[in-house]
Amino acid sequence: MNLPTNYVWTIVLHQSFMMALCWATGWLVLKRDWKVNYTRKINHFVLMLCPFLLAPIFPYQPNVLTFLSTVVVFTLATLVMVHPIRQRFTMVSTAFAAVDRPEDRPHTLLWIISQAIVSAVILIGLFLVFQRFEIEPLISIPLVVTGVGDGLAEPIGIRFGKHTYRVPSLAKDRNYVRSIEGSACVLAVALATVACVYPIVSLNQWLALMLFVPAMMTAAEAFSPHTWDAPFLYLTGGLTIVCVMVVF
Structure with missing residues (x-):
């Protein structure tokens, strides 16, 4: 090939x-x-x-x-x-x-590379599953939510975050801060992204996607380990989409 x-x-x-x-x-x-x-x-x-x-x-x-x-x-x-x-x-x-980032040292490159590799494995698996069910265009949902929503969550949280909570990391005994405002950014982008797929799915599927995908991906971002958001977002969003499309 x-x-x-x-x-x-x-x-x-x-x-x-x-x-x-x-x-x-x-x-x-x-x-x-x-x-x-x-x-x-x-x-x-x-x-x-x-x-x-x-x-x-x-x-x-x-x-x-x-x-x-x-x-x-x-x-x-x-x-x-x-x-x-x-x-x-x-x-x-x-x-x-x-x-x-100073808070990531000395694991900066390790976390970046490991996240990329695991994310790729998950995306390949999702791509094959989406092909199986002939829903390949919908893989853009977790890609956009992760790229845009998660990409904006940290700067928005730093600038406007007033309500914070702690999340673990892959490093032992090290916790990090996220904000509800940053997580709300993920939710907003997810809602907007899912709304855009209305023309290519049935009404019931679209309503179910709107109900479940933004909520599940926001929860995944909120509770995933520091710097490892992407694999959890891809996996959660992808599996939620497959379940919705199969059930509905």
């Missing part, structure tokens, strides 16, 4: 833009005292949004190979920022500053 030419163009342009953006936002952290919580989410948001923006220009049919290729490319691009390379190349250390 060969990679589609349009996919190759997509991944090249995507990664090139991400490298430039990561360096630029890292420079803002180091030289302009921007909060890394903001720059990290800017990169997260663009990382998730770029494929949707490039899709009309370079259309291709996603498959298991393209999913695997994407995670391999992402992992290799992230591994470039390991400590020995950062020490030797200023551009790499500047780019790393865009994602290196």
Whole structure:
């Protein structure tokens, strides 16, 4: 199985833009005292949004190979920022500053890469299940909610969060703070995203999706471990969608 030419163009342009953006936002952290919580989410948001923006220009049919290729490319691009390379190349250390939250140290890269790999495995599984039930377009729901909703949750929580709660992390004896305001952002994006699929599902399916998917994905974001939101959001959203479509 060969990679589609349009996919190759997509991944090249995507990664090139991400490298430039990561360096630029890292420079803002180091030289302009921007909060890394903001720059990290800017990169997260663009990382998730770029494929949707490039899709009309370079259309291709996603498959298991393209999913695997994407995670391999992402992992290799992230591994470039390991400590020995950062020490030797200023551009790499500047780019790393865009994602290196102080509260994540010394696990920053480990958590980023492990989350990406687990997320990819989950997405591949969901893609195959969605194919089985012929509901492939609906996989955009967990992708958009995770990319946009979760991407905006942290900066909104930092700026407007007044009602906070604690969540665990993968590190032993370390807890982190989230806010109800940030979680409400996930809920709002989920509601808007599910509302957009009305033309491609039945009325009963749409009502059930509106009832269950936003609530389940908001709960998943609220209780998932720190930095590991994406796998829980993908899995929860995907399985909820499959259950709704099968039942209704």
